[in-house]
Amino acid sequence: MYEPNVVGDWQEYDDEHAGLRVRVHGLEKAEPPRGRDDAAEGLVYFRFRVTVENRTTDSFGIHLEDGQIDIRVGGDGESAFLDWRNSQFIEGFDVYPLRRVTSVLYAAAPEGCLPLVDIQVQLKVDDEWTGRYLWSGGIGPHDASVPVGARPDSAMDSLAAQVISFLEREAGQGPAS
Incomplete structure (x- = not known):
């Protein structure tokens, strides 16, 4: 994509x-x-x-x-x-x-x-x-911005949360979502 x-x-x-x-x-x-x-x-x-x-x-x-x-x-x-x-x-x-x-x-x-x-x-x-x-x-205020295709329903939709999630998946330490 x-x-x-x-x-x-x-x-x-x-x-x-x-x-x-x-x-x-x-x-x-x-x-x-x-x-x-x-x-x-x-x-x-x-x-x-x-x-x-x-x-x-x-x-x-x-x-x-x-x-x-x-x-x-x-x-x-x-x-x-x-x-x-x-x-x-x-x-x-x-x-x-x-x-x-x-x-x-x-x-x-x-x-x-x-x-x-x-x-x-x-x-x-x-x-x-x-x-x-x-x-x-x-x-x-960047809290209001929403990445392409994301829904602003929770704090996990922020860009920082997505970056952390991606890095954890790449390191094999976090949940695959």
Whole structure:
């Protein structure tokens, strides 16, 4: 089964883009530098970064704009507002070996939806589309966030409890659930 990345994790590319990796990180509440967009009235702003790293001996032309990013918030996966005017995209930047390029993006959503934020990214590398990857995270009280497919019925559904359970199963010390 496909598992999303956690915000902050690197995702390695395979095949023709082997050696490139990307991550979504720095998810936090933040006001945009050029002021709020009128379309975001009543919403809470947040920002995140998308970093692409080249670990090969070749250079790659990287392109990342608003149509290549999808942000969903809350348990129902509602679309967040991406503020393209305040965001800094990557537009045809050549990333040389052992270098990185970072895009800073601003979005807005209802405050109650921020504990669960999913960000999907699809890069364009040398005029070819890469695979889509998903990062999941949240802002604020993380007790309210629920991993994909889980039900918030008990304390055992928290991310920390799932990690502990997984580690115990791997070590052969805990119950298999």
